[in-house]
Amino acid sequence: MSSVSHVVRGCAAAALLAASSMLAGCASNLGSDPIAAAMSTSYPSALPVQYRRQQVVDPTGEKPGTIVIDTKDKFLYFVEPDGKAMRYGVGVGKEGFGWTGEAKVGAKQEWPDWIPPAEMLQRRPELPLRMSGGPENPLGARAMYLYRDGKDTLFRIHGTNEPLTIGRAMSSGCIRMINFDVQDLYERVPIGTKVVVR
Template sequence: MTTRRFRIAQAALALTAAMTLAGCSATMDSPNAGSEAVAFAMSKTYPSALPVQYRKTEVVDPTGETPGTIVIDTAEKYLYLVEPDGKAIRYGVGVGKEGFGWTGEAKVGNKQEWPDWVPPPEMLERRPDLPLRMSGGPENPLGARAMYLYRDGKDTLFRIHGTNEPLTIGKAMSSGCIRMINFDVVDLYERVPMGAKVIVR
């Protein structure tokens, strides 16, 4: 295969992977949790079953990045918002399951409150029971807020978003995006400006 054809093939594979990840479903294998999910989505407290380490807390910054940077540690399932004076706010997150993860640098290129969710064609093939579009609200898998990650001015199709399945925090089971408890994502959303740097490790 020529170098040019190899690069085209690589680009096609990357695009296919990104399209597969777009939409950030609640889970790939189970439908929305109904009324229980709505109750959790609107709750202002952490579920008792959520381990304490995944609850918002201020810590000594372990990242070494400049204040205002978001750093996501996919192995440990933490999101850090770097603050001045060597501090960081640490949130627990859910991350992509094996084969759906992503690492690299991006910027917050768009922010939405109670965003709509549009499953991509690949996801609809796997889950024909899903709607073609779901309006924003408590039952929506993207939760209360979404921050859309861009690179070189283009949407990467990855998001930091809320979830109506809070017990997935601390686990690797999403379709690639970073999910947070709804009131945590609201807190982060209000602290993070457009253009903020995001590092996914």
């Protein structure tokens, strides 16, 4: 895995890109209830079927209750009993920002705030010091914070306000999911869940 500064640059850069497009009004058609619109349970018609949530035969070999992220094929598996897994489409790190290894879910947050790291604020002083959670926040509806050896890795599994990035390698290291999919996973996953990134 890269240095801490590279990691911070990673997730935060993706968040900045999403935030910038939202603030520029590129996705402002949220309807009268923006939270409800952000939590729509309909997949975008342009999203390929394989990236829509479905139960499959478990291909991971991991124990039930484990999250496995296949960065090559852009899938996240939540391993279930009886040889099954719930499979979700995800967006992953672009070239130079991907990572592999093991971590644990160390914290969870509904509609998390986004706090740009100091390194980003030095480059972009016009950014807010904090963006409150909500439909325009680049971390989406839920976030699961990945820890290793008791320390925050700065990587997250989180929702997105850019659903058509699912199935693509364009984030800066964090794993992004459709908002209603990340909400579904969030309800299944307790603190301490093992996460394997391949």
